[in-house]
Amino acid sequence: MDTLVALSFSAAAYGAVLALAALGFLVLYKATGVVNFAHGDLITLSGYVALWFITDLGSTPVVGYVLAVGIMCLIGMGLERLAYAPLRRRPHLTVLIxxxxxxxxxxxxxxxxxxxxxxxxxxxxDGQVVTVLGAPIAGQRILILVVALLCIAAVMYIFGYSSFGRQLRALASDPETAEMYGVRTGRISLAAWGLSAGLAALAGILVAPLxxxxxxxxxxxxxxxFAAAVLGGFGNLWGVLLGSLLIGTIQYLVGGYVLQDYASILPYIAMLAILGLRPQGLLGRTVVRL
Incomplete structure (x- = not known):
């Protein structure tokens, strides 16, 4: 029982981290139709920026985390100006490169x-342990779940109720019509790149201590x-969340109990199996072509 509880928290925390990173993919894809291949290196950079603030500049971990996320948002917007905006009218392959x-x-x-x-x-x-149903759970995993759930709720609110979310949905469904109706595509694109980098930073900073x-x-x-986003249905918010939870569950619960030696590759095997049956993903409506 203790092992099941511990693995369940590990699966949930890992799924929450993947959800943050996958939402970064989703925001950018909806705004620009682009998948950012620098997403992983932004995740890495965020951890080193936070480490620099904490170890070199002497900030507390919380302050270092917040400052690192802010800087990564700015870097994301800088990438939009340098790597995307000049190539906006070019084929997507050019932007991917x-x-x-x-x-x-x-x-x-x-x-x-x-x-x-x-x-x-x-x-x-660090050093904090919470006992849940007799199982010791690392405080970092609790922190991941709390922060990730708050951020996911905020992103869902932005998508569903904010002006930015409405413009983002309009841009995703029909960019030319949205631009005709006054949607400032350049501003939305800039904000989307910043938000995407911020979500990547949160994912990296939260999981790095583990x-x-x-x-x-x-x-x-x-x-x-990326596997979580594709598995759930690229472009679908609920699909991204479902895919992230499934990958966390498969890797930690199935891998932890049944196939420990293959835990790291089980999510990708599951993704290929599901995509063979539903190429659009579990909740996707159309097949995404990059």
Whole structure:
């Protein structure tokens, strides 16, 4: 029973992290139709920026986290100006290549700045353990669940009720008509890139204390988040959340109990199996072509 509870919290926390990262994909895709290949390196960079604030500048973990997310939002908007805006009218493949180039630049910068030695990000929940039904749960996992649920609720509110969300939905359904009706596509695009980078940063910063920071840290999260988005139905908010929860459950519960040696690849096997039956994903309506 203790093992089941502990694995359930691990699955939920991992799913919540993937949901944040996958929502970053979703926001950007709805606004621009682009999948950002630099998403994983933004996740990695966010962890190192937070680490820099905490260890080099002496800030508390909470302040370091907040400042890092803010800086990543600005970096995301900078990427929009440099890698997307000049190529907006070009084929999507051109923009995808530009985001891949941005990913390589970010990775090279991290390597020059921090080197390749793995590092650990401090957390305000370090050393905290909560007992749930007799099972010890790391305080960081509780923190992940609380922060992620609040952020997911905020994103859902933005999508459903804010002016930005309405314009984003209009832009996603028919960009030309939305522009004719006064939707400022440039401003929406800039905000979407910033929000996407901020969500990526939150995902990276929250999970980093449970792992170690290295050059491939964000890439593994990006792959799993992309799989979650595709599994649930790329472009569908509820599908992204469902896909993230399923991948967390498959990796920790199924992998933890049944196929421990294959836990890391089980989500991708499940994704391929489901896409073979439903190419549009579990809740998707159309097949997304990148």
């Amino acid at each position: 530009a985001t891949l180039a941005a990913a390589l630049v970010i990775r090279a910068f991290i390597s020059l700045w921090q080197g390749s030695t793995p590092q650990r990000l401090p957390s305000p929940a 792992s170690s920071l290295d050059l491939n840290f964000g890439f593994t999260i990006m792959l799993a988040a």
